[in-house]
Amino acid sequence: MNYIEGGVCAAKGFSANGLNCGINPDKNKNDLCMVYSDVLCNTAAVYTQNKVKGSPIVVTKRNLALSKGKSQAVIANSKNANTANADGEQKAMKMCELTAKVLGIKPEQVIVASTGVIGEVLPIEPIEKSIRVLADGLSYSGNAEAVNAIMTTDTVPKEVAVQFMLDGKLCTIGGMAKGSGMIHPNMATTLNFITTDVAITCEMLQKALSETVITTYNCLTVDGDTSTNDMISVMANGLADNKTIACENENYTVFKTALHDVLEKLTIMLAKDGEGATKLIECTCSGAKDLSTAITVAKSVVRSPLVKSGIFGSDANWGRILCAIGYAEADFDINKVNVDVSSSAGEIVACRNGLVVEFSEEKAKEILSQDEIYIHINLHDGDSSAKAWGCDLTYDYVRINGDYRS
């Protein structure tokens, strides 16, 4: 697996662009982007499980049903979620129509997404006025402009791309994502647009995506809030010219491994850039009797506000980790649980057999003072393991969210 630049434009035939159309009064920040494939793509998507579904989610789902999973473009805006508004669906459909018109494709071949404040009416005029300029500026190196447009409280753009071989053909998967608050498991967290030139059927693409999100995006938690607008879409245009993947063969396994890599990398970037975060927390739960138990325990720890704020303060309060393991809704024997904590400064034994062990405060402080903290839990109850990612809880999280709208 070879990592390259290019994000959402890394795969063959994908161009992108972004600009400020005026939804965001800050003219230096893009608020609208377009991604386009030279040819029609097989498409898979996973959506938020929140009962309140953003209007773009509703429209995208309907589009992909109508087009039988064929898409050719993405249109996405930030600063306004176009959700919980009476005219939301109408506006989201209008965004698709405008995009389809300038690109000469059908409206149902457009994936539409919005992120930002919920419950404020989306002004459609700025999009209408800018759509032509946006399309005219599509470029095979436009990924940076595009990713800038989906950032909200994100402090860094999140892009990744990998290359690998299938049937002797060079294949690429690239993508971009936005965070960074309102992120929690059990849904297709945040906005994520993945593009690939691999030839694969809609069915196998959806299977690969659905299986991969379980151990990547759905293991990410920043604040326990499950957003209304979150979505991952994968567009596969087949331009790599491999033999179309249509069953669970060896090529499918290679593709799925690459997709997992891309999604895991983006997940870690999202965790690290959680609102106000100063530290990444990665929790691995091994020795679980099944995957679901491993995921539940690992997530419980990275979600705990007490663990998160303790790690912010580099406070070696192992009892809080044990406590969060203990209230995870999973079945295991707490008296067999071991916990170790590590970082680039070393590793320390925290708990053995469900009991906190004595440790050097000095060493613990040094380990916890690094910016990537790894918590290792062993349940000693089986062979399954899983990782979950989160970040520390800081003053800045409160500052950002005490006044997000303004």
Place this chain on the structure above:
Amino acid sequence: MNYIEGGVCAAKGFSANGLNCGINPDKNKNDLCMVYSDVLCNTAAVYTQNKVKGSPIVVTKRNLALSKGKSQAVIANSKNANTANADGEQKAMKMCELTAKVLGIKPEQVIVASTGVIGEVLPIEPIEKSIRVLADGLSYSGNAEAVNAIMTTDTVPKEVAVQFMLDGKLCTIGGMAKGSGMIHPNMATTLNFITTDVAITCEMLQKALSETVITTYNCLTVDGDTSTNDMISVMANGLADNKTIACENENYTVFKTALHDVLEKLTIMLAKDGEGATKLIECTCSGAKDLSTAITVAKSVVRSPLVKSGIFGSDANWGRILCAIGYAEADFDINKVNVDVSSSAGEIVACRNGLVVEFSEEKAKEILSQDEIYIHINLHDGDSSAKAWGCDLTYDYVRINGDYRS
């Protein structure tokens, strides 16, 4: 129902005391308390559901099983949770033995509780040295000394007592509680000691307690962390001389209503004094098809870090409330949901039929700037309703928990 002073000493025959025995180096803060009843009490208790159970929880459970629900004293310390230590049970049993000896009762008639840091060995010597002085100082007006001893990050003591008549006899229920972080539903949140002079069987007392916690303590959430040591105990000594309540008669209903009042008052005090809190948030969900749905939805809103930090900043981000309703794991039609928000400064319509409605920013800001915020949700799907309580998420929560141990 008549509210009176006296807390845990308000009911006939209950004395209490508290002192600093040295577990807490701050000599101005009590860290050990005793509550004593002149006669043996029928006892009910509810415990944490965390798999990591504090050693005092294990020992209290065993004691009440051995004594067939009879207790006569409480011994409790703060600053150290005596949990996740190899010698925890031994130490908790020792606390009961020491208490029993100075009071001339049996060890299994003692309720033991500890709160504080998890995973640090509890020094027993300070307790051993002070137990005689503690018992000698028991007083029918010792409630203030006792409640001071169970406070940790609490900023105010939490006591309540009510009086009512049964069979022409004056009856009293009193209690004390401690918060204020690591508080979350689905368990007997925090340390709570309730005393009453009502005559009631163990069975009916447990029934009343178990039913009442569902709509009081279990509807409280400060940070979503379910602690290891939390417990509510109710001791009933029968000195009010009413006819012993032994079935669900009218007197049972009066008693249960009074118990509910006491627990609800303490719950609200705990929410208001949540770690770092500047505002109480009370969320009422009505129009639910059943109680469980109402509780789930109300809790989901008061638990949301985004709702909590938004209210801290007096930010009228109704979309976040709607979002938290939407991810509650309950069955209802989001398109029928109405939300109103109120405080002492007035009431404002936030959502109608699942959509955010236009509102005056100025009025919303004024309403949200008060220190008690009420969120009213109507699901329009039935006749059940429930309340949940929480607090805002502030810089101080992060400060307190970034460095709790030191």
